[in-house]
């Protein structure tokens with residue numbers, strides 16, 4: 265069975281990691297700095313802080329903004345649970361809002377309607393690399409004096425009006441877990457253009473000290489955590505960056521193939537991407553989702569069903585009346601096999617399997 269996503273480790277990783285092992289300097293060090301600098305250049309973002317994960321990056325971003333007990337943080341109902349968990353772990357209240365049916369990202373009107381005097385931050389999520397409606401979200405946030413933390417965990421290389429996703433809000437984050445465009449097993453980064461926030465994030469991720477390594481005379485200005493990346497992980501990350509252009513190109517080709525191939529299939533809707541988006545995964549909607557996934561499994565290809573809407577998960581259970589789009593689309597949403605190692609022959613087989621499914625079952629109903 266070919267998985268819906270597969271990380272790729274090339275030869276470079278082994279060489280870079282071996283160099284680190286032989287250097288005996290496996291903790292956070294010069295390779296982490298190099299990784300941060302490379303990302304900063306690629307994304308054209310002034311400040312990058314490498315961390316242990318996307319979740320840690322989200323938490324650090326909110327903590328740097330002073331989000332805590334008594335505050336409310338607005339999160340879309342459709343996202344990986346990490347977005348909400350990071351907000352909850354600051355002590356703030358998570359307020360879930362509905363998504364837009366065309367993009368599955370935060371509905372700006374729902375965001376506006378959920379604002380109270382306690383709202384401190386909003387966390388738009390760029391699902392699968394597709395930009396949330398940032399113009400509207402940023403404008404509402406500015407008017408209401410609300411911080412914006414962009415969850416760009418899935419959106420490395422995506423842009424919006426010329427700027428990298430993750431660089432539009434006060435802070436933004438990336439994830440390097442195994443199903444992302446580049447991976448180091450686990451890892452993340454905080455992006456910002458604000459020097460003060462950058463310094464705060466740096467301190468928070470390392471026990472409240474701005475600089476590490478002065479030994480017994482370290483100065484700790486604030487209480488902090490330990491969310492430091494290591495040279496070992498950064499070595500893998502630096503190797504992965506070398507493959508990034510090729511991967512991005514292939515991911516776009518795969519997305520275009522599905523788009524083209526299924527455009528006349530009424531029972532299956534492939535969500536489009538905007539020109540500036542860098543597709544990571546191909547999102548699809550169908551009333552026959554489970555049947556399609558089963559048919560594909562029989563052909564040897566795995567799909568991934570979408571996250572359950574957060575309001576259905578135990579920690580965030582809420583009344584669904586305001587979350588109708590996520591509730592309605594949740595059981596229809598899934599990702600087609602999307603990893604960049606899929607060959608043209610794989611794609612043809614996937615297409616044939618899906619088309620045969622609809623032909624034989626005569627399932628042509630339009631996705632509503």
Ligand SMILES: Cc1ncc(COP(=O)(O)O)c(C=O)c1O
Nearest residue numbers: 317318319344346417439440441
């Ligand atoms: C939208 C979204 N937010 C946050 C995360 C959390 O990132 P990590 O797994 O690196 O903690 C992920 C992915 O895992 C994600 O897809």
